[in-house]
Amino acid sequence: MYASIILPTYNEAASLPRAIDAIRAAMAHRDDWEAIVVDDDSPDRTWELAQQIGRDDPRIRCYRRLDRRGLSSAIVDGLSLGTGERLLVMDADLQHDVTKVPDLLASLDAADVAVGSRYMRGGGVGEWSKWRIFLSRVASWSARIVLGLRSTDPMSGFFAVRREAFLQVAGKLNPRGYKLLMELLTLLRARRVAEVPYVFAPRQTGESKLSGGVIWEFFLSLVELATRNVVSARFVKYALVGLSGVGVQYGSFYLLWSRFMGAEAGTFTAIATAAISNYMANNVWTFAERRHRSLQDLLRGFGLFVVISACGAFINQSVTWYLEHLGALLPAAMVAGIVASTTWNYFLNLDLTWKGHARPE
Numbered sequence: 499m500y501a502s503i504i505l506p507t508y509n510e511a512a513s514l515p516r517a518i519d520a521i522r523a524a525m526a527h528r529d530d531w532e533a534i535v536v537d538d539d540s541p542d543r544t545w546e547l548a549q550q551i552g553r554d555d556p557r558i559r560c561y562r563r564l565d566r567r568g569l570s571s572a573i574v575d576g577l578s579l580g581t582g583e584r585l586l587v588m589d590a591d592l593q594h595d596v597t598k599v600p601d602l603l604a605s606l607d608a609a610d611v612a613v614g615s616r617y618m619r620g621g622g623v624g625e626w627s628k629w630r631i632f633l634s635r636v637a638s639w640s641a642r643i644v645l646g647l648r649s650t651d652p653m654s655g656f657f658a659v660r661r662e663a664f665l666q667v668a669g670k671l672n673p674r675g676y677k678l679l680m681e682l683l684t685l686l687r688a689r690r691v692a693e694v695p696y697v698f699a700p701r702q703t704g705e706s707k708l709s710g711g712v713i714w715e716f717f718l719s720l721v722e723l724a725t726r727n728v729v730s731a732r733f734v735k736y737a738l739v740g741l742s743g744v745g746v747q748y749g750s751f752y753l754l755w756s757r758f759m760g761a762e763a764g765t766f767t768a769i770a771t772a773a774i775s776n777y778m779a780n781n782v783w784t785f786a787e788r789r790h791r792s793l794q795d796l797l798r799g800f801g802l803f804v805v806i807s808a809c810g811a812f813i814n815q816s817v818t819w820y821l822e823h824l825g826a827l828l829p830a831a832m833v834a835g836i837v838a839s840t841t842w843n844y845f846l847n848l849d850l851t852w853k854g855h856a857r858p859e
């Protein structure tokens with residue numbers, strides 16, 4: 499069955515030709531395949547190299563993306579371009595074991611997704627730092643527990659999927675960060691998953707693009723997938739800002755109260771400080787793309803934010819007192835109060851303070 503091999507690249511000029519050669523060797527027994535390089539306009543001109551290779555060998559195509567960047571969205575674009583019944587994704591830096599490509603494709607005889615796994619018998623991670631092994635294991639482990647996935651390596655970048663299965667869920671994907679397979683597996687939960695072990699090779703040239711930002715994106719995606727989008731990435735950010743506000747409020751209270759003012763004035767000033775810091779943090783982070791910039795927008799936004807938060811504080815107190823009155827334990831009543839008020843604050847701020855249709859930058 500015709501196969502499309504997707505190779506996302508960013509600054510891989512040094513390894514791409516060798517990766518293509520390795521694919522040619524691994525697929526030498528058949529001619530019903532194509533390879534698609536999806537390059538995000540790499541400064542090292544990987545795209546130029548790919549185009550050149552494609553001129554001599556029309557099985558190799560290149561999509562040079564000029565308008566977007568990101569591994570997951572590059573993979574989705576490659577999968578959408580692929581014409582084969584079977585689609586395979588692999589890194590172009592030779593860290594994936596190219597000799598396993600035929601096994602992965604053949605596994606789709608009896609499965610809808612085939613995962614190249616580092617964490618099963620016969621697989622491995624080679625020369626990773628302890629820190630990287632730890633991060634990778636925590637990520638795989640939480641994805642498996644939280645999302646109930648059956649794969650031993652849901653974070654793998656080496657996998658194959660039937661085109662028909664991909665097309666069924668393609669419209670629901672939210673490509674971000676490095677975890678496209680995790681998303682695919684979640685959406686295709688009911689389908690059959692096969693696994694093929696491989697050993698992750700050390701990088702020979704160039705460098706990894708995995709960064710702290712990628713890990714953070716992973717965490718946000720996990721929350722969204724686990725709650726079926728009931729809890730959005732934006733809500734997580736909002737809640738974290740709220741948490742930081744608690745720190746700011748108590749921190750500034752102790753500072754003010756111990757040195758400069760009485761308890762009442764201190765409480766008031768501390769609350770005001772936390773309100774300002776929360777508003778600013780939400781403005782530049784949680785609602786970054788709807789940011790208030792002009793003095794007028796900032797004042798109006800802060801005013802609304804304070805009014806909504808004051809109602810939220812009232813809701814928090816009421817829920818806590820009421821549940822305690824009904825006989826709930828104080829900590830449980832407090833948590834319920836915090837959840838109720840945070841939810842209230844979030845949705846009102848989303849719809850009023852930072853309502854959509856932000857003016858263009």
Ligand code: GDD
Binds near residue numbers: 507590656676677708
């Ligand atoms: N088009 C495009 N755009 N390609 C990218 C981008 C991007 O923004 N970022 C990375 N790539 C390409 C790289 O050029 C490489 O071919 C492949 O994607 C993997 O990137 P690496 O930066 O080498 O990832 P890694 O080796 O650190 O991470 C590996 O392990 C992860 C899980 O632990 C990869 O196999 C990942 O796919 C995997 O999720």
Ligand code: MN
Binds near residue numbers: 589591593701706
């Ligand atoms: Mn790599």
